Amino acid sequence: MSQSDSTPFGDRLKPALERLFAAVGSLWLRYEKGLADRYETLRGAQLTGEERRVLAVVGISLAAVVALLALNPVDAVVPLPVPSLTVPFVVSTLAIAGMYLLLTLGLNVQWGYAGLVNFSVIAFWGIGAYSGALLAGSGSPHELELHPLYGLGLAVVLSVVLAVAIGLPTLRLRADYLAIATLGFSEIIRIIILNEEWLTDGGLGVGGIPTLLSTWPFSLTEPVMAALANLTGAQPRTVFDLFLVMAVVLAVFLVLRRTQLSPWGRVLRTIRADEDIAQALGKNSYWYKMQAFVLGSVIMAIAGWYYAHHVRFMTPGELEPIETFYIWVAVILGGSGSNRGAIIGGFTVVIILQGTRLLNETVDWILFFVTVDASALRLLLVGLLVIVVVRLRPEGILPPQREHIWPGALSERDGGEDK
């Protein structure tokens, strides 16, 4: 800033902004070039036009939310159309969104990779949630109050066992049978949890589930979380949950990405497209489908375990089948088979489900003379969104678009044959 002090503010701002844009631009270009180098020989190495457009929409939405947040202090004199859109609200919504993302990623392994129709997403989620609640909750009929990690272990083991139990008889049959079996399984789990009071306290629910932040080793981060909580106005445990769930989402995403680009993922894609071909080429499709089914179910159970410790109270009412279909909508919206699509679809559904109370306020703000309950429209909105997406983008918002070849195998081969 070597300009003299007499230049107007705008004149000084302009070069600064230009420099900023240039810096961001060159960073972005370098990032893209890095990507392009890595996928040098792949068709559509750079982001496709579609991906750019999706990225732009996501960016604009993010910017809008940030702007609203900035303009929306708790003590605003003139209320904006969305007074509830505050930082604490966003933090807690994102903490829930993380759980939805895990569910969509899990279903994407089953439906998106392998073409398995699983209608018991919420049951595996519930198994995870009740594993956490019953082992760790002080309100659990078993009064164990174990460390939350025991619940996580139980969630994983139970989901594996039950997924195998469902898969054994149905994965050999046509896809329809798995759909029917899982639909039934989902209701069975819900009704067992509702009625077996000795096991789950039935409809009373299980309370007193400890927050994760209150247990070692997570409690070590307490000072940091408290500071961040001060800064944002959210609760420390919510801030911690947000970090934790996003870390888990990232880890799951990276794991799934690697499996997707591997020969394993390729076999699953083949099975999804045409199981006979996979078998004719020597692939044991039954075994591969089983792996995908179990992997997806475990991810769903982990999401449930996290949720139980996040809301700290579980009732069987949370296991309504409609939740399963929200996850289906998310995966289909995002683009079946694409992990990035599952993330975007998951966010979209969360925004609709959680954002409807904001909509209420906005509608009240505009139509202050009538009382409308816009949140009752959420199902309608989900339906409309599905229709719009299916009409405009039948393969979802971000369907898989690249070849799935193990990273590094291509470019180096073309670079020099000998290793």
Place this chain on the structure above:
Amino acid sequence: MSTVGSGDESYDYDGGDLSKPNQLLRVEELRKEFGALAAVDDVSVAVEEGTITGLIGPNGAGKSTLFKLISGFYEPDGGTVTLDGSEITGLSPDAIARKGLLRTFQTPRKLEGMTVRENMLIGAQHQAGESVLPLWLSPDSVLADERRTLERAGELLELFELDHLATEPAADLSGGQFKLLELARAMMAEPDIMLLDEPVAGVNPALAEDLAERIAMLNEERGMTLLIIEHDIDFIMNLADPIIVLDQGKVLVEGEPDRVRADPRVMEAYLGGEG
């Protein structure tokens, strides 16, 4: 061997030749019934190693059913299938494929969203990356396998003159190109024997010629053994020797193309089958 009267015509069924040497594939008394109909009625045939054996017959003769029985897609009601001396009867299709018997399908089955190259990679067997754990425990061997496989895919695509299409979506290929791709993909598995179900169905004559050349080349240069179902009589007569004629679930006659062509029963079977 047996005499069957169907309507007003009746003729002898010779049965397949089980006396030939070096039998890579041997089918004995194989049987499949759908209700009261025996689609494959105690068929015994053998395929000699290094030959191209043709399998012809009128519609409904049981050719495709026989293929499905051999390749494990149907469970036989009786009889045995032996591949290179070991019995494979009743094994699952993937187990049979891993033992070295690969089949292609009559109708082109395109794998949605996959490129030509990806199609090729699926054909490869015993890849380290086909299990989940090695992806983290031994990524180097996954990478090495993948490179080798890609290289082999490149060579085969060149051989089949599809290399310029390697990164195209397989769904964009023409019918004939797709048949070539199916062949090349099956070759990726390094099979001992290939069963081709109507390789030139719906392919224009020029490409059919091309396909015939590739198949002959696989046979001559790579010693590939092939069993081919084909409706295009000229195509198969020029390519295969011996020819096995199936009719009403039984082997009518087996022999050199000229002998089969001259056999009045074959003509009768075709005409009778239509009427």
